[in-house]
Amino acid sequence: MEGRRVKKAIIFDLDGTLIDSAPDIHAAVNKTLAETGDGELDLATIRSFIGNGVSVLIERVIEARGLDQSRHGAMLETFLRHYEADPATLTTLYPGVEDALEQFRDEGWAMGVCTNKPEGPSRDILKAFGIDHFFGSVVGGDTLEVNKPDPAMALAVKDQLGADAAVYVGDSEIDAECAWKAKMRFALFTEGYHKAEDVDDIPQDARFSDFDVLVAIVARLADELR
Template sequence: MEGRRVKAIIFDLDGTLIDSAPDIHAAVNRTLAETGDGELPLDTIRGFIGNGVPVLIERVIAARGLDPARQAAMVDTFMRHYEADPATLTTLFPGVKDAVEQFRDEGWAMGVCTNKPEAVSRAILDRLGIGSFFGTVVGGDTLDVKKPDPAVALAVKERLGATVAVYVGDSEIDAECAWKAGMRFALFTEGYHRADDVDDIPQDARFSDFDVAVAIVARLADELR
Protein backbone atom coordinates (compact mmCIF):
# COMPACT_ATOMS: atom_id res chain seq x y z
CA MET A 1 0.00 0.00 0.00
CA GLU A 2 1.43 3.38 -1.01
CA GLY A 3 2.57 5.44 1.94
CA ARG A 4 2.57 2.50 4.35
CA ARG A 5 5.32 2.75 6.95
CA VAL A 6 7.20 -0.51 7.36
CA LYS A 7 9.60 -0.42 10.30
CA ALA A 8 12.50 -2.83 10.56
CA ILE A 9 15.21 -3.70 13.00
CA ILE A 10 18.50 -4.90 11.60
CA PHE A 11 20.58 -6.97 14.01
CA ASP A 12 24.24 -7.80 13.93
CA LEU A 13 24.79 -11.44 14.92
CA ASP A 14 28.04 -12.21 16.78
CA GLY A 15 28.28 -10.22 19.98
CA THR A 16 24.75 -8.87 19.59
CA LEU A 17 22.23 -11.69 19.36
CA ILE A 18 24.64 -14.53 20.10
CA ASP A 19 27.71 -15.13 22.23
CA SER A 20 29.61 -17.17 19.65
CA ALA A 21 33.15 -16.50 20.88
CA PRO A 22 33.54 -19.90 22.62
CA ASP A 23 32.83 -21.86 19.43
CA ILE A 24 34.98 -19.56 17.31
CA HIS A 25 37.77 -19.88 19.87
CA ALA A 26 37.54 -23.69 19.79
CA ALA A 27 37.72 -23.76 15.98
CA VAL A 28 40.71 -21.40 15.95
CA ASN A 29 42.61 -23.55 18.42
CA ARG A 30 41.79 -26.72 16.49
CA THR A 31 43.17 -25.00 13.40
CA LEU A 32 46.37 -24.06 15.19
CA ALA A 33 46.68 -27.52 16.73
CA GLU A 34 46.71 -29.23 13.33
CA THR A 35 50.14 -27.75 12.60
CA GLY A 36 51.45 -27.47 16.15
CA ASP A 37 51.12 -23.70 16.29
CA GLY A 38 49.95 -23.53 19.88
CA GLU A 39 46.77 -21.91 21.20
CA LEU A 40 45.29 -18.50 21.89
CA PRO A 41 43.10 -17.56 24.88
CA LEU A 42 39.38 -16.88 24.60
CA ASP A 43 39.66 -13.19 25.45
CA THR A 44 42.15 -12.69 22.61
CA ILE A 45 39.87 -14.38 20.08
CA ARG A 46 36.86 -12.42 21.29
CA GLY A 47 38.72 -9.23 20.36
CA PHE A 48 39.38 -10.56 16.85
CA ILE A 49 35.71 -11.14 15.94
CA GLY A 50 33.68 -8.83 13.72
CA ASN A 51 35.36 -8.30 10.37
CA GLY A 52 34.75 -11.74 8.91
CA VAL A 53 36.73 -14.98 8.84
CA PRO A 54 39.68 -13.84 6.66
CA VAL A 55 40.40 -10.94 9.01
CA LEU A 56 39.94 -13.19 12.05
CA ILE A 57 42.60 -15.55 10.69
CA GLU A 58 44.83 -12.63 9.69
CA ARG A 59 44.77 -11.50 13.32
CA VAL A 60 45.42 -15.04 14.56
CA ILE A 61 48.44 -15.27 12.25
CA ALA A 62 49.78 -11.96 13.55
CA ALA A 63 49.23 -12.98 17.18
CA ARG A 64 51.10 -16.27 16.72
CA GLY A 65 53.83 -14.79 14.48
CA LEU A 66 53.00 -17.13 11.59
CA ASP A 67 53.65 -16.76 7.86
CA PRO A 68 50.91 -14.56 6.31
CA ALA A 69 51.06 -16.73 3.19
CA ARG A 70 49.25 -19.41 5.21
CA GLN A 71 46.07 -17.33 5.55
CA ALA A 72 44.02 -18.97 2.78
CA ALA A 73 44.81 -22.50 3.95
CA MET A 74 44.05 -21.58 7.56
CA VAL A 75 40.73 -20.01 6.56
CA ASP A 76 39.76 -23.27 4.89
CA THR A 77 40.83 -25.30 7.93
CA PHE A 78 39.01 -22.99 10.33
CA MET A 79 35.79 -23.19 8.30
CA ARG A 80 36.02 -26.99 8.20
CA HIS A 81 36.19 -27.11 11.99
CA TYR A 82 33.64 -24.36 12.57
CA GLU A 83 31.03 -25.57 10.10
CA ALA A 84 31.20 -29.09 11.55
CA ASP A 85 29.32 -27.85 14.62
CA PRO A 86 29.02 -24.07 14.96
CA ALA A 87 26.68 -23.93 17.95
CA THR A 88 27.98 -26.37 20.55
CA LEU A 89 29.06 -23.61 22.93
CA THR A 90 27.21 -20.66 21.38
CA THR A 91 24.29 -19.16 23.30
CA LEU A 92 21.80 -16.33 22.93
CA PHE A 93 22.55 -13.30 25.03
CA PRO A 94 20.11 -13.03 27.97
CA GLY A 95 16.76 -11.57 26.96
CA VAL A 96 17.22 -11.97 23.19
CA LYS A 97 14.44 -14.51 22.69
CA ASP A 98 11.90 -12.43 24.61
CA ALA A 99 12.96 -9.27 22.77
CA VAL A 100 12.59 -10.70 19.26
CA GLU A 101 9.22 -12.16 20.22
CA GLN A 102 8.08 -8.73 21.37
CA PHE A 103 9.41 -7.07 18.21
CA ARG A 104 7.46 -9.62 16.15
CA ASP A 105 4.29 -9.09 18.17
CA GLU A 106 4.58 -5.32 17.68
CA GLY A 107 4.83 -5.71 13.92
CA TRP A 108 8.51 -5.13 13.29
CA ALA A 109 10.25 -6.72 10.32
CA MET A 110 13.58 -8.21 11.42
CA GLY A 111 16.74 -9.11 9.57
CA VAL A 112 20.34 -10.04 10.32
CA CYS A 113 23.38 -8.24 8.93
CA THR A 114 26.62 -10.13 9.66
CA ASN A 115 30.11 -10.77 8.34
CA LYS A 116 29.74 -14.45 9.24
CA PRO A 117 28.96 -16.69 6.22
CA GLU A 118 25.23 -16.74 5.50
CA ALA A 119 24.65 -20.51 5.66
CA VAL A 120 26.42 -20.85 9.00
CA SER A 121 24.53 -17.85 10.36
CA ARG A 122 21.18 -19.34 9.38
CA ALA A 123 22.14 -22.73 10.86
CA ILE A 124 23.06 -21.14 14.20
CA LEU A 125 19.88 -19.06 14.36
CA ASP A 126 17.82 -22.17 13.66
CA ARG A 127 19.74 -24.22 16.22
CA LEU A 128 19.11 -21.58 18.86
CA GLY A 129 15.41 -21.44 18.03
CA ILE A 130 15.09 -17.93 16.62
CA GLY A 131 15.68 -18.40 12.88
CA SER A 132 11.99 -18.06 12.03
CA PHE A 133 11.87 -14.51 13.41
CA PHE A 134 14.07 -13.08 10.67
CA GLY A 135 12.84 -12.24 7.20
CA THR A 136 16.33 -12.22 5.75
CA VAL A 137 19.96 -12.87 6.63
CA VAL A 138 22.72 -11.12 4.70
CA GLY A 139 26.10 -12.65 5.51
CA GLY A 140 29.70 -11.95 4.72
CA ASP A 141 29.50 -14.05 1.56
CA THR A 142 26.04 -12.95 0.38
CA LEU A 143 27.29 -9.88 -1.48
CA ASP A 144 30.65 -8.91 -2.93
CA VAL A 145 31.30 -6.65 0.07
CA LYS A 146 31.27 -6.95 3.86
CA LYS A 147 30.50 -4.55 6.70
CA PRO A 148 31.24 -1.72 7.25
CA ASP A 149 30.23 -1.27 3.61
CA PRO A 150 26.68 0.11 3.88
CA ALA A 151 25.47 -2.07 1.00
CA VAL A 152 25.13 -4.97 3.46
CA ALA A 153 22.73 -3.16 5.80
CA LEU A 154 20.88 -1.56 2.89
CA ALA A 155 20.37 -4.99 1.33
CA VAL A 156 18.72 -6.20 4.54
CA LYS A 157 16.45 -3.14 4.59
CA GLU A 158 15.49 -3.61 0.94
CA ARG A 159 14.76 -7.32 1.33
CA LEU A 160 12.51 -6.57 4.29
CA GLY A 161 10.63 -3.94 2.30
CA ALA A 162 11.27 -1.44 5.08
CA THR A 163 10.76 2.30 4.91
CA VAL A 164 12.41 2.87 8.31
CA ALA A 165 15.24 0.78 9.78
CA VAL A 166 17.14 0.89 13.06
CA TYR A 167 20.43 -0.98 13.30
CA VAL A 168 21.42 -2.80 16.50
CA GLY A 169 25.00 -3.97 16.93
CA ASP A 170 27.86 -4.26 19.36
CA SER A 171 30.93 -2.85 17.62
CA GLU A 172 32.68 -0.04 15.83
CA ILE A 173 32.12 -1.91 12.57
CA ASP A 174 28.36 -1.90 13.13
CA ALA A 175 28.37 1.77 14.06
CA GLU A 176 30.25 2.69 10.88
CA CYS A 177 27.98 0.52 8.73
CA ALA A 178 24.84 2.09 10.21
CA TRP A 179 26.19 5.62 9.80
CA LYS A 180 27.15 5.05 6.17
CA ALA A 181 23.72 3.53 5.50
CA GLY A 182 21.97 6.53 7.04
CA MET A 183 20.42 4.48 9.84
CA ARG A 184 20.00 5.15 13.55
CA PHE A 185 22.29 2.93 15.62
CA ALA A 186 21.68 1.33 19.03
CA LEU A 187 24.79 -0.13 20.67
CA PHE A 188 24.61 -3.33 22.71
CA THR A 189 27.44 -2.73 25.16
CA GLU A 190 27.99 -6.32 26.30
CA GLY A 191 29.32 -7.64 22.99
CA TYR A 192 32.68 -7.69 21.22
CA HIS A 193 33.54 -4.03 20.68
CA ARG A 194 37.25 -3.21 20.71
CA ALA A 195 37.01 0.26 22.25
CA ASP A 196 37.95 0.53 25.91
CA ASP A 197 35.22 3.15 26.40
CA VAL A 198 31.83 2.69 24.71
CA ASP A 199 31.54 6.50 24.57
CA ASP A 200 34.14 6.31 21.79
CA ILE A 201 31.72 4.37 19.55
CA PRO A 202 29.30 6.60 17.60
CA GLN A 203 25.74 5.79 18.68
CA ASP A 204 22.25 7.16 18.96
CA ALA A 205 21.44 5.05 22.02
CA ARG A 206 22.90 2.13 23.95
CA PHE A 207 21.76 -0.66 26.21
CA SER A 208 23.27 -3.49 28.22
CA ASP A 209 20.06 -5.47 28.77
CA PHE A 210 17.70 -6.69 26.05
CA ASP A 211 14.78 -6.05 28.40
CA VAL A 212 14.96 -2.38 27.37
CA ALA A 213 15.92 -2.90 23.72
CA VAL A 214 12.38 -2.74 22.36
CA ALA A 215 11.64 0.63 23.94
CA ILE A 216 14.97 2.08 22.79
CA VAL A 217 14.61 0.91 19.19
CA ALA A 218 11.00 2.11 19.04
CA ARG A 219 12.08 5.57 20.20
CA LEU A 220 14.78 5.77 17.55
CA ALA A 221 12.32 4.72 14.85
CA ASP A 222 9.78 7.30 15.99
CA GLU A 223 12.43 10.02 15.66
CA LEU A 224 12.63 9.15 11.95
CA ARG A 225 8.99 10.02 11.26
Protein backbone atom coordinates in the same frame (compact mmCIF):
# COMPACT_ATOMS: atom_id res chain seq x y z
CA MET B 1 3.11 10.04 -0.66
CA GLU B 2 1.70 12.14 2.22
CA GLY B 3 -0.03 10.04 4.80
CA ARG B 4 1.56 6.78 3.70
CA ARG B 5 2.55 4.52 6.56
CA VAL B 6 6.33 3.96 6.66
CA LYS B 7 7.30 0.29 6.97
CA LYS B 8 10.03 0.04 9.58
CA ALA B 9 12.51 -2.73 10.27
CA ILE B 10 15.08 -3.76 12.85
CA ILE B 11 18.42 -5.02 11.57
CA PHE B 12 20.53 -7.02 14.03
CA ASP B 13 24.20 -7.87 14.00
CA LEU B 14 24.77 -11.49 15.08
CA ASP B 15 28.09 -12.17 16.88
CA GLY B 16 28.32 -10.16 20.06
CA THR B 17 24.77 -8.87 19.67
CA LEU B 18 22.29 -11.74 19.53
CA ILE B 19 24.79 -14.49 20.36
CA ASP B 20 27.99 -14.93 22.35
CA SER B 21 29.81 -17.02 19.76
CA ALA B 22 33.39 -16.37 20.85
CA PRO B 23 33.81 -19.74 22.63
CA ASP B 24 33.01 -21.74 19.48
CA ILE B 25 35.17 -19.48 17.29
CA HIS B 26 37.98 -19.85 19.83
CA ALA B 27 37.67 -23.65 19.80
CA ALA B 28 37.79 -23.77 15.99
CA VAL B 29 40.84 -21.49 15.86
CA ASN B 30 42.74 -23.65 18.34
CA LYS B 31 41.80 -26.84 16.47
CA THR B 32 43.19 -25.19 13.35
CA LEU B 33 46.44 -24.24 15.07
CA ALA B 34 46.75 -27.68 16.69
CA GLU B 35 46.68 -29.48 13.35
CA THR B 36 50.10 -28.05 12.47
CA GLY B 37 51.53 -27.65 15.97
CA ASP B 38 51.27 -23.87 15.98
CA GLY B 39 50.15 -23.58 19.58
CA GLU B 40 46.95 -21.91 20.71
CA LEU B 41 45.48 -18.52 21.63
CA ASP B 42 43.35 -17.61 24.63
CA LEU B 43 39.67 -16.72 24.50
CA ALA B 44 40.15 -13.02 25.23
CA THR B 45 42.54 -12.70 22.28
CA ILE B 46 40.16 -14.43 19.88
CA ARG B 47 37.25 -12.35 21.15
CA SER B 48 39.21 -9.21 20.27
CA PHE B 49 39.68 -10.52 16.70
CA ILE B 50 35.96 -10.96 15.98
CA GLY B 51 33.97 -8.52 13.87
CA ASN B 52 35.54 -8.07 10.46
CA GLY B 53 34.73 -11.51 9.07
CA VAL B 54 36.56 -14.84 9.01
CA SER B 55 39.24 -13.80 6.53
CA VAL B 56 40.41 -10.96 8.78
CA LEU B 57 40.05 -13.23 11.83
CA ILE B 58 42.55 -15.67 10.33
CA GLU B 59 44.88 -12.83 9.31
CA ARG B 60 44.94 -11.72 12.94
CA VAL B 61 45.49 -15.28 14.20
CA ILE B 62 48.45 -15.70 11.84
CA GLU B 63 49.94 -12.40 12.96
CA ALA B 64 49.43 -13.22 16.64
CA ARG B 65 51.23 -16.54 16.28
CA GLY B 66 54.05 -15.04 14.14
CA LEU B 67 53.20 -17.23 11.15
CA ASP B 68 53.55 -16.50 7.44
CA GLN B 69 50.50 -14.94 5.79
CA SER B 70 51.06 -17.26 2.82
CA ARG B 71 49.33 -19.88 4.97
CA HIS B 72 46.14 -17.83 5.10
CA GLY B 73 44.19 -19.77 2.48
CA ALA B 74 44.91 -23.18 3.97
CA MET B 75 44.23 -22.02 7.53
CA LEU B 76 40.98 -20.35 6.54
CA GLU B 77 39.80 -23.56 4.89
CA THR B 78 40.73 -25.59 7.98
CA PHE B 79 39.05 -23.12 10.32
CA LEU B 80 35.81 -23.17 8.32
CA ARG B 81 35.84 -26.96 8.28
CA HIS B 82 36.05 -27.07 12.07
CA TYR B 83 33.67 -24.20 12.71
CA GLU B 84 30.96 -25.16 10.24
CA ALA B 85 30.92 -28.75 11.53
CA ASP B 86 29.03 -27.50 14.60
CA PRO B 87 28.94 -23.73 15.13
CA ALA B 88 26.62 -23.75 18.15
CA THR B 89 28.16 -26.15 20.67
CA LEU B 90 29.48 -23.49 23.06
CA THR B 91 27.59 -20.49 21.68
CA THR B 92 24.76 -18.99 23.72
CA LEU B 93 21.99 -16.47 23.16
CA TYR B 94 22.39 -13.34 25.24
CA PRO B 95 19.78 -13.19 28.03
CA GLY B 96 16.49 -11.68 26.94
CA VAL B 97 17.08 -12.00 23.20
CA GLU B 98 14.25 -14.41 22.47
CA ASP B 99 11.73 -12.46 24.55
CA ALA B 100 12.68 -9.24 22.78
CA LEU B 101 12.32 -10.86 19.37
CA GLU B 102 8.89 -12.15 20.30
CA GLN B 103 7.81 -8.66 21.37
CA PHE B 104 9.07 -7.14 18.14
CA ARG B 105 7.26 -9.80 16.13
CA ASP B 106 4.05 -9.21 18.04
CA GLU B 107 4.34 -5.49 17.32
CA GLY B 108 4.65 -6.20 13.62
CA TRP B 109 8.29 -5.31 13.08
CA ALA B 110 10.17 -6.72 10.09
CA MET B 111 13.50 -8.13 11.28
CA GLY B 112 16.73 -9.13 9.58
CA VAL B 113 20.33 -10.08 10.34
CA CYS B 114 23.41 -8.35 8.93
CA THR B 115 26.64 -10.14 9.88
CA ASN B 116 30.19 -10.58 8.63
CA LYS B 117 29.94 -14.25 9.57
CA PRO B 118 29.36 -16.45 6.47
CA GLU B 119 25.67 -16.78 5.65
CA GLY B 120 25.51 -20.58 5.95
CA PRO B 121 26.78 -20.86 9.54
CA SER B 122 24.72 -17.80 10.46
CA ARG B 123 21.52 -19.48 9.32
CA ASP B 124 22.57 -22.73 11.02
CA ILE B 125 23.03 -20.95 14.34
CA LEU B 126 19.73 -19.09 14.10
CA LYS B 127 18.02 -22.39 13.37
CA ALA B 128 19.85 -24.20 16.19
CA PHE B 129 18.46 -21.69 18.69
CA GLY B 130 15.00 -21.79 17.14
CA ILE B 131 14.96 -18.09 16.26
CA ASP B 132 15.41 -18.29 12.48
CA HIS B 133 11.68 -17.77 11.90
CA PHE B 134 11.89 -14.23 13.26
CA PHE B 135 14.08 -13.03 10.40
CA GLY B 136 12.92 -12.26 6.89
CA SER B 137 16.44 -11.61 5.66
CA VAL B 138 19.95 -12.83 6.55
CA VAL B 139 22.90 -11.21 4.79
CA GLY B 140 26.28 -12.71 5.69
CA GLY B 141 29.90 -11.97 5.00
CA ASP B 142 29.88 -14.03 1.81
CA THR B 143 26.43 -12.99 0.56
CA LEU B 144 27.70 -9.89 -1.25
CA GLU B 145 31.13 -8.91 -2.50
CA VAL B 146 31.64 -6.56 0.46
CA ASN B 147 31.68 -6.81 4.25
CA LYS B 148 30.64 -4.36 6.95
CA PRO B 149 31.21 -1.51 7.50
CA ASP B 150 30.21 -1.20 3.85
CA PRO B 151 26.57 -0.04 4.08
CA ALA B 152 25.54 -2.23 1.12
CA MET B 153 25.00 -5.14 3.52
CA ALA B 154 22.59 -3.31 5.82
CA LEU B 155 20.83 -1.73 2.85
CA ALA B 156 20.42 -5.16 1.25
CA VAL B 157 18.69 -6.43 4.41
CA LYS B 158 16.41 -3.39 4.46
CA ASP B 159 15.52 -3.87 0.80
CA GLN B 160 14.85 -7.61 1.24
CA LEU B 161 12.52 -6.78 4.12
CA GLY B 162 10.69 -4.25 1.97
CA ALA B 163 11.30 -1.56 4.59
CA ASP B 164 11.43 2.18 4.08
CA ALA B 165 13.56 2.78 7.17
CA ALA B 166 15.41 0.72 9.75
CA VAL B 167 16.95 0.78 13.21
CA TYR B 168 20.29 -1.03 13.38
CA VAL B 169 21.24 -2.93 16.55
CA GLY B 170 24.87 -3.97 16.99
CA ASP B 171 27.77 -4.21 19.41
CA SER B 172 30.81 -2.71 17.72
CA GLU B 173 32.50 0.18 16.00
CA ILE B 174 32.02 -1.70 12.73
CA ASP B 175 28.26 -1.80 13.25
CA ALA B 176 28.17 1.87 14.22
CA GLU B 177 30.01 2.86 11.04
CA CYS B 178 27.81 0.62 8.90
CA ALA B 179 24.65 2.14 10.39
CA TRP B 180 25.93 5.69 9.94
CA LYS B 181 26.86 5.09 6.30
CA ALA B 182 23.46 3.47 5.68
CA LYS B 183 21.74 6.46 7.35
CA MET B 184 20.13 4.28 10.01
CA ARG B 185 19.62 4.94 13.71
CA PHE B 186 22.00 2.83 15.80
CA ALA B 187 21.48 1.15 19.19
CA LEU B 188 24.68 -0.18 20.78
CA PHE B 189 24.69 -3.38 22.84
CA THR B 190 27.45 -2.69 25.33
CA GLU B 191 28.07 -6.31 26.39
CA GLY B 192 29.39 -7.49 23.03
CA TYR B 193 32.72 -7.37 21.23
CA HIS B 194 33.48 -3.67 20.81
CA LYS B 195 37.12 -2.61 20.93
CA ALA B 196 36.73 0.80 22.59
CA GLU B 197 37.43 0.93 26.31
CA ASP B 198 34.85 3.72 26.65
CA VAL B 199 31.56 3.13 24.82
CA ASP B 200 31.13 6.92 24.63
CA ASP B 201 33.76 6.74 21.89
CA ILE B 202 31.40 4.71 19.67
CA PRO B 203 28.88 6.79 17.69
CA GLN B 204 25.38 5.81 18.80
CA ASP B 205 21.82 7.01 19.15
CA ALA B 206 21.19 4.81 22.19
CA ARG B 207 22.87 2.09 24.21
CA PHE B 208 21.72 -0.85 26.29
CA SER B 209 23.18 -3.70 28.32
CA ASP B 210 19.92 -5.59 28.87
CA PHE B 211 17.58 -6.76 26.10
CA ASP B 212 14.62 -6.10 28.41
CA VAL B 213 14.93 -2.39 27.60
CA LEU B 214 15.59 -2.71 23.86
CA VAL B 215 11.92 -2.69 22.84
CA ALA B 216 11.43 0.74 24.42
CA ILE B 217 14.68 2.04 22.91
CA VAL B 218 13.76 0.89 19.40
CA ALA B 219 10.28 2.41 19.75
CA ARG B 220 11.85 5.77 20.58
CA LEU B 221 14.33 5.60 17.72
CA ALA B 222 11.62 4.51 15.33
CA ASP B 223 9.65 7.63 16.15
CA GLU B 224 12.59 9.63 14.83
CA LEU B 225 12.71 7.79 11.50
CA ARG B 226 11.55 9.56 8.38
